[in-house]
Structure formats: C-alpha cells, structure tokens
Amino acid sequence: SAYDAGEHESYMRKEMLEQPTTAQAVLRGRLDDRFGTAHLGGLDMDARDLRAVRRVKVLGCGSAYYVGQMGAGLIEELARIPADAEAASEFRYRDPVIEPDTLYVAVSQSGETIDTLLAVQEVRRKGGRCVGLVNVVGSAIARECDGGIYLHAGPEVAVASTKALTNMFLGFALLALQLGRVRDLSIADGRRLVAGLERLPAQIEEVLAGEDDLVEVARGLAEARSLFFIGRVRGFPVAREGAQKFKEISYCHAEAYQTSELKHGPLALIDPDVPTVAVVPHDELTERNVAALHEIAARQGPLVVVTHEEVDLGEVGARRIVVPRNEPELDPILLTIPLQLLAYHAAQHLGHDIDKPRNLAKSVTVE
Ligand code: G6P
Numbered sequence: 001s002a003y004d005a006g007e008h009e010s011y012m013r014k015e016m017l018e019q020p021t022t023a024q025a026v027l028r029g030r031l032d033d034r035f036g037t038a039h040l041g042g043l044d045m046d047a048r049d050l051r052a053v054r055r056v057k058v059l060g061c062g063s064a065y066y067v068g069q070m071g072a073g074l075i076e077e078l079a080r081i082p083a084d085a086e087a088a089s090e091f092r093y094r095d096p097v098i099e100p101d102t103l104y105v106a107v108s109q110s111g112e113t114i115d116t117l118l119a120v121q122e123v124r125r126k127g128g129r130c131v132g133l134v135n136v137v138g139s140a141i142a143r144e145c146d147g148g149i150y151l152h153a154g155p156e157v158a159v160a161s162t163k164a165l166t167n168m169f170l171g172f173a174l175l176a177l178q179l180g181r182v183r184d185l186s187i188a189d190g191r192r193l194v195a196g197l198e199r200l201p202a203q204i205e206e207v208l209a210g211e212d213d214l215v216e217v218a219r220g221l222a223e224a225r226s227l228f229f230i231g232r233v234r235g236f237p238v239a240r241e242g243a244q245k246f247k248e249i250s251y252c253h254a255e256a257y258q259t260s261e262l263k264h265g266p267l268a269l270i271d272p273d274v275p276t277v278a279v280v281p282h283d284e285l286t287e288r289n290v291a292a293l294h295e296i297a298a299r300q301g302p303l304v305v306v307t308h309e310e311v312d313l314g315e316v317g318a319r320r321i322v323v324p325r326n327e328p329e330l331d332p333i334l335l336t337i338p339l340q341l342l343a344y345h346a347a348q349h350l351g352h353d354i355d356k357p358r359n360l361a362k363s364v365t366v367e
Pocket residue numbers: 061062063064107108109110111112113116159160161360361362363364
C-alpha cells in the first residue's frame with residue numbers, strides 16, 4: 001500500500017521515528033522570524049477577530065484532549081487569555097453555555113471522532129465560533145469547523161497517537177503565538193518562540209536517538225501492576241498523556257496525578273511495588289517537584305524522572321531520563337517523547353499487539 005510500516009516492526013515505531021520530519025511539515029511556511037509570529041491563513045480570522053477572543057475552550061478526546069490541555073496552557077501563558085480543555089465526550093451532555101467571545105478549538109487526528117464532532121455541532125448550533133486542529137484534510141470535523149490549522153502529520157495508523165499528537169502541540173504553539181502577538185506578547189518574546197520552534201525538530205530527533213537507553217527502564221516499568229505518572233502545571237498534561245499511552249498499549253494500570261496533589265491522597269499507595277514516572281523540567285517549580293520526589297523515595301517508591309540536565313535530584317535514587325531544553329513554554333513536547341518510548345518498549349516487552357491494542361479503535365465514529 002502507499003503507506004505501510006516498511007522495515008519497521010510496527011506503525012507506532014515508524015510514526016514515532018517520523019516525528020522530526022512531520023514536525024517540520026506543520027511549521028513550514030507558517031513562522032515569521034521578522035515579526036516573531038505565525039501566519040495561519042486557514043483560521044480565517046483577521047487581527048480584529050483574534051483580538052476579540054476573550055476565552056479559549058479546547059475540545060478533544062483521548063490523547064487529543066491531553067494535548068489540548070497542553071495547548072490551553074500555552075495559549076494562557078503566551079496570549080494571557082483564560083483557556084482550558086475539556087473532554088469533548090462530556091461537553092455536550094452538560095448543556096454548556098456558549099459565549100460569542102470564546103474561541104472553541106476542536107482537536108482531532110482523524111477528524112471523525114463522533115464525540116468531538118457533536119461538540120463542534122453543539123458550539124455552532126448555539127452561535128459559537130469553532131476552529132479545528134485536524135490532521136485528515138476534508139474530514140467531518142474539518143468541514144464542520146469555521147476554519148482551522150491542518151496538522152500535516154501524514155497518515156497515522158497506530159491507535160496510540162505519536163506524530164499527530166506532536167503536531168497538535170505545535171499547532172497550538174502557532175495559535176498561541178498569533179493570539180499573543182496581536183495582544184501583549186512582545187516581538188522579542190515572539191522571536192524567541194519562533195526560534196525555539198525552529199529548533200524543535202532536531203531536538204525531537206535527539207530524544208529519539210536516546211531510545212536504547214530507555215529499553216531497560218521500560219521493561220522494569222512493564223513488570224509493575226500499577227504505576228503513577230506525575231507532573232505540575234506544564235508537566236501535568238505531559239504526565240496524563242504518558243499514563244494514557246502506557247495503559248493503552250501495556251495494559252498496566254497507570255494513573256496520572258498532579259505532583260502537588262500527591263500528599264492529598266495517592267501517597268498512601270506508594271511502596272516498593274508502585275513505580276512513579278515524574279516529569280520534572282528545569283523551571284520555577286523544580287524545587288517543589290524535587291521535594292515531592294523525596295516524599296516518594298522515603299516510602300521506597302521506585303522513581304523514573306524525565307528531566308533536564310540542570311536539574312539536581314539530590315539523593316532520591318531515581319533513574320534519570322534527560323531531554324534537551326527548548327524555551328520553557330515549548331518544553332512539554334520534548335518531555336512527552338520519552339514517554340512514548342517507555343510505553344512502546346513496555347508493550348513490546350510484554351508481547352502485545354502495539355498497533356492494535358485490545359478493546360480500542362483508532363477512531364471512534366459511533367456514539
Ligand atoms: C480514540 C483513540 C485515541 C485517540 C482518540 C481521539 O479513542 O483510541 O488514541 O486519541 O480516539 O482520536 P482523534 O482522531 O479525534 O484524535
């Protein structure tokens with residue numbers, strides 16, 4: 001066929017390794033070094049429309065929802081517009097208030113997920129504006145939206161999304177940049193982020209090149225009956241997506257938690273049989289994150305920490321996975337890549353069908 005796994009043992013593996021190239025595709029022709037902004041013709045919104053946005057609500061399911069949470073964080077950070085993400089599968093059922101000055105953003109690889117499609121229809125029926133971050137050109141969600149950003153990740157076959165997910169994050173970065181630059185985001189910050197985005201594909205390649213070092217760690221995690229993925233603020237959706245991938249293809253119970261909430265409940269479960277994968281970037285929360293790791297270590301909980309070179313973990317005895325730093329706002333996507341590799345190698349160790357996990361479909365097109 002036109003798109004097959006070729007020499008790769010699975011589509012997921014092929015799609016993970018394609019990311020440095022596919023990441024370039026979503027950025028191509030959309031970055032403006034001079035003005036430190038993005039050009040998104042498909043959005044069909046001029047500067048006035050963009051400035052009129054008072055709130056952003058992101059809607060998606062599964063991995064698209066978790067990346068949507070990363071994207072909402074980016075938008076709030078860069079554009080200073082209140083933004084959040086909600087599971088599209090819940091949205092319509094609570095008779096949501098649709099506001100004319102809210103920008104709704106539907107995220108979907110396939111563009112066919114029924115829950116997301118129905119959420120878009122709910123928004124539009126009630127007079128709201130909904131744009132799409134969609135991979136499949138001409139899909140139902142793309143057609144239903146007022147405009148959007150195509151993700152250009154190419155076909156994705158594995159149920160566990162990798163390259164489409166990365167491009168969703170980059171699509172949000174472009175949108176956040178544009179929304180920011182028509183508001184108070186400085187040209188200097190804009191240029192800083194454009195330069196960061198241009199560096200990203202090579203850094204993704206660098207993380208993927210570290211794959212061999214992760215295999216043993218992944219096998220260790222695969223032996224666990226249950227594990228935690230933790231992170232804070234920018235790192236929390238990374239942890240959620242990491243847990244999702246892990247449980248989808250390894251069938252181990254993996255639960256994501258805000259690192260800050262550990263002491264309010266799940267710490268009771270930490271013992272030598274329950275490993276924690278912690279997302280600890282070098283940022284303003286590092287110290288607090290490391291303090292939480294000490295709480296886990298004190299209860300003999302095994303630790304795997306996805307982090308930056310500069311972070312000093314002290315005496316927690318963790319297995320460190322180091323990723324390169326970009327601009328802090330863009331770091332979440334680089335922190336996500338090793339979690340894809342961990343899930344992949346855990347599932348492979350257990351001998352599972354990686355591309356077609358039991359009970360799951362690539363896109364859920366009936367309610
Ligand atoms: C299904 C898949 C998930 C995927 C979700 C959203 O549930 O199993 O892996 O993230 O649908 O798919 P979409 O095509 O809308 O991004």
